[in-house]
Structures are given as C-alpha cells and as structure tokens.
Amino acid sequence: MTTSEPRPSRSGRPRIGLLGSYGGFNIGDEAILQCVLGCLRSHRPEAALVVFSRDAEHTRTHQPMADEVVGWEGVPQRPVTDVLSGLDLLVLGGGGILYDGEARRYLKLVRAAQSRGVRTFAYAVGAGPLHENDDREAVRTVLADMDEVVVRDEESRLVLEEVGVERDLVVTADPALLLPPEPFTAEMMRQEGVPADARLVGMSVREPGRAAEKLDEGDYHALLADVADFLVRRLDAHVVFMPMERHDVRHAHAVLSRMTAPDRGRILHSAYTPGQVLGLMSHLDLVVGMRLHFLIFAAVSGLPVLPLPYAGKVFDFARRLGAPALVGVAREQVGLLLAEVDRLWDEFPQRRVDLNTRVRALRQLAAETCARCGALLDEMDKAGGTAAGTAGDTEGGIGAGIGGPGLHLLDRRPEDDGAVAGRSAGREA
Numbered sequence: 001m002t003t004s005e006p007r008p009s010r011s012g013r014p015r016i017g018l019l020g021s022y023g024g025f026n027i028g029d030e031a032i033l034q035c036v037l038g039c040l041r042s043h044r045p046e047a048a049l050v051v052f053s054r055d056a057e058h059t060r061t062h063q064p065m066a067d068e069v070v071g072w073e074g075v076p077q078r079p080v081t082d083v084l085s086g087l088d089l090l091v092l093g094g095g096g097i098l099y100d101g102e103a104r105r106y107l108k109l110v111r112a113a114q115s116r117g118v119r120t121f122a123y124a125v126g127a128g129p130l131h132e133n134d135d136r137e138a139v140r141t142v143l144a145d146m147d148e149v150v151v152r153d154e155e156s157r158l159v160l161e162e163v164g165v166e167r168d169l170v171v172t173a174d175p176a177l178l179l180p181p182e183p184f185t186a187e188m189m190r191q192e193g194v195p196a197d198a199r200l201v202g203m204s205v206r207e208p209g210r211a212a213e214k215l216d217e218g219d220y221h222a223l224l225a226d227v228a229d230f231l232v233r234r235l236d237a238h239v240v241f242m243p244m245e246r247h248d249v250r251h252a253h254a255v256l257s258r259m260t261a262p263d264r265g266r267i268l269h270s271a272y273t274p275g276q277v278l279g280l281m282s283h284l285d286l287v288v289g290m291r292l293h294f295l296i297f298a299a300v301s302g303l304p305v306l307p308l309p310y311a312g313k314v315f316d317f318a319r320r321l322g323a324p325a326l327v328g329v330a331r332e333q334v335g336l337l338l339a340e341v342d343r344l345w346d347e348f349p350q351r352r353v354d355l356n357t358r359v360r361a362l363r364q365l366a367a368e369t370c371a372r373c374g375a376l377l378d379e380m381d382k383a384g385g386t387a388a389g390t391a392g393d394t395e396g397g398i399g400a401g402i403g404g405p406g407l408h409l410l411d412r413r414p415e416d417d418g419a420v421a422g423r424s425a426g427r428e429a
Contacts, residue, residue: 028293
C-alpha cells in the first residue's frame with residue numbers, strides 16, 4: 001500500500017490521536033498514556049485529544065485529559081477509520097507495542113492513517129521480540145513512512161535495525177519517567193494492612209517468561225520467596241507486593257504462600273492510579289522487581305533498585321541506571337541473588353548521588369520526546385496555518401510547555417536534593 005501526500009493541517013482546532021496498549025490492562029501503559037496526554041496538552045491546550053483504547057469505558061473514566069475515546073478492538077473497523085481520517089496527527093505509543101503478534105495490529109491503524117494523509121509520530125516506543133514475518137514486514141514498511149520514530153531504549157533501536165528499518169531512529173527514554181506522583185495516604189496503608197512504622201520492601205512479580213526459562217513455575221515462586229524471606233530477616237522488613245497487571249496477583253499469592261514468614265508480606269488488593277503507585281514509593285525503603293514501570297517509579301523516587309530482568313527493556317533500564325542486573329534467575333543462583341540484594345543495601349549510600357544523576361538524565365531524555373512531538377506540531381502549523389495558540393509557541397520555544405499538565409518536569413523532586421524517598425535506605429540493619 002502506498003501512502004498519500006501528508007495534507008496540511010486544517011484550520012481550527014487540531015485533532016490529535018493516541019494509539020497504544022491503553023484501557024487499564026497494565027499500570028505502566030496507563031502511566032505512559034497520562035504522560036503523553038500531558039505532553040500534547042502542554043503544547044496544544046486547545047487540541048482535541050482522541051485516544052484509541054482497548055477498553056474505551058475504562059479510558060473515559062480514568063483519563064480526564066482525553067476529549068474523545070474510541071474503542072478499536074472487537075468493533076467494526078469503518079467507524080475507526082472514519083475517526084482516523086479526521087485527525088491531523090496520530091501518535092503511536094509509547095511503550096512496548098512493536099512485538100510479535102501485536103505490531104501488525106497497531107501498525108495496520110497507523111498505515112490506515114498514513115493512507116489518508118494523516119501525519120504520524122512514534123512516541124518513545126519499545127520493540128521486540130520481532131521474529132514473525134508479518135510483524136517484521138509491517139514494521140519495515142509503516143515505520144519508513146512515519147514523520148519521526150523515537151524509541152525508548154537502545155535495545156529497541158537494535159531490534160528495529162535488525163528487522164531492516166532504514167531510517168533515523170532517535171533513542172530517548174520511557175515517557176513514564178515524567179509521571180507526577182499522587183498521595184498514597186496513611187488511610188490507604190491502613191486499609192491494605194501495611195504497617196506504618198516498619199521498614200518496607202516493595203516487590204513486583206510477574207509470570208516467569210524468559211527470566212526463568214529453566215525453572216518450572218513452582219521453583220520460580222520458591223526462589224522469589226527465598227528473596228522475600230531474606231529481606232525480612234536481613235532488614236527486619238515487611239514485604240509489599242504491588243500487582244501491576246491483573247495476572248500478577250496470582251504470582252504474588254504463590255510467592256507469599258511459599259515464604260517462611262508470610263505474616264511479614266502483604267499483597268495490595270485495591271485498584272490504584274499510576275500516580276498513586278508512584279506515591280507508594282515514598283513509604284518504601286528498597287525495591288526488587290520485574291515490572292519495568294515499578295522499577296522506574298522506584299528509581300524516580302530515589303530508592304535502591306534491584307531489577308530481575310525478564311526482557312531486554314529491563315536489562316536496558318538497569319544498564320542506564322547503573323543498577324545490578326542478573327541474567328535471568330535460576331534456582332542454583334539464589335545465593336548470588338541474595339548477595340546482590342545485600343550489596344545493594346550496603347552500598348546505596350555511596351551510590352545515591354550517581355543514581356540521582358542518572359535518573360535526571362533519563363527524565364531529560366523523556367522530555368526530549370515531548371519536545372520533538374511539539375516541533376512536529378509547530379511544523380504542521382506553519383504548513384497549514386492551524387489556529388493553534390500553544391504553549392510550545394510561547395517564549396522559550398517548544399520546550400516551554402514541558403512543565404505543563406501531567407508532566408511537571410521542572411518541579412523539584414527528592415532526587416534533586418540528593419534525598420531519598422525511603423525513610424531508612426542505607427541505615428544499618
């Protein structure tokens with residue numbers, strides 16, 4: 001399929017679409033959506049922001065910055081393409097959506113927009129694994145015709161280059177690094193049965209996947225229970241399990257049931273916003289986990305972080321953070337894993353400044369994606385004369401709006417002072 005020439009942006013209120021894995025299935029994806037909406041709103045306060053969601057009702061309820069929500073899964077495609085035709089810009093992502101079995105589904109809508117002359121922008125997307133021919137072909141052909149492709153990590157860039165994408169690829173960072181926190185209140189802690197006066201370790205577990213390919217599920221849960229029990233003994237801590245997806249609940253229960261000290265573990269059972277999960281970090285002292293955005297929230301909050309990598313995106317984030325990253329987990333490696341936890345706790349006071357410096361740099365890269373999208377909108381204004389009184393056009397250029405709703409890049413955060421959100425990280429145990 002060939003694409004038509006991009007049409008000039010219509011005069012009047014610009015219409016900007018957002019397409020990603022939205023709809024409440026994953027807290028990290030919802031954090032990304034909130035940050036991308038905040039970016040677009042900061043650059044185009046008057047724009048109509050149209051979210052293409054896998055669960056339209058959830059998005060309407062939980063994303064007040066969205067002006068319109070369009071369900072696109074399991075529905076007739078003609079109404080969806082009609083909405084695409086009315087857009088000025090379609091933003092793809094961010095987050096990990098270009099992988100086997102999913103890439104072709106998202107890119108089918110991107111191609112439909114391109115064929116109707118709609119400008120397209122990939123917003124800090126993640127890629128891989130990509131082995132299936134249909135997905136690889138969709139990635140090669142559709143990304144070639146996008147106005148700009150920004151990926152969130154070096155791993156994604158390498159995957160796309162291996163697939164055969166021949167164009168400039170900009171590497172920035174995950175949009176959720178700019179998420180503003182919301183309070184996780186004392187009342188929430190009480191309702192969850194989490195003690196207010198104890199040292200707390202956060203854990204995020206998920207299905208084993210490639211993190212534990214040689215383990216059966218029972219051994220995998222037992223290994224993570226060993227880690228949790230060690231943290232209880234070593235730090236005199238309570239362990240707080242935070243499910244980031246609904247499937248995480250089962251694995252958290254399986255780990256808790258294998259602990260020798262299950263009374264020192266709690267699984268959070270209520271539904272929380274991404275900002276509230278970020279706010280939870282102010283109560284924690286250390287984090288061990290597999291879910292990328294749980295680790296991102298901990299790092300932004302200035303906590304010592306031990307990633308348990310299950311995919312390239314977690315390896316890449318650990319590398320950029322300077323955090324220890326084990327190559328998967330195996331039953332015979334439990335001693336190595338516990339030694340890493342022990343060293344992380346003991347050495348964190350010396351590593352704190354380096355961590356905070358790295359996090360600031362990552363947040364600046366995340367803001368660069370927003371600035372690049374704003375630059376494309378500015379270019380479209382010049383080409384089409386859209387009536388767009390924008391934050392991005394004020395004094396200070398396209399970066400002036402980055403501290404707008406939902407981003408707060410310029411707000412002072414704990415890491416800027418070298419402080420740690422955890423109350424006792426680095427204290428003698």
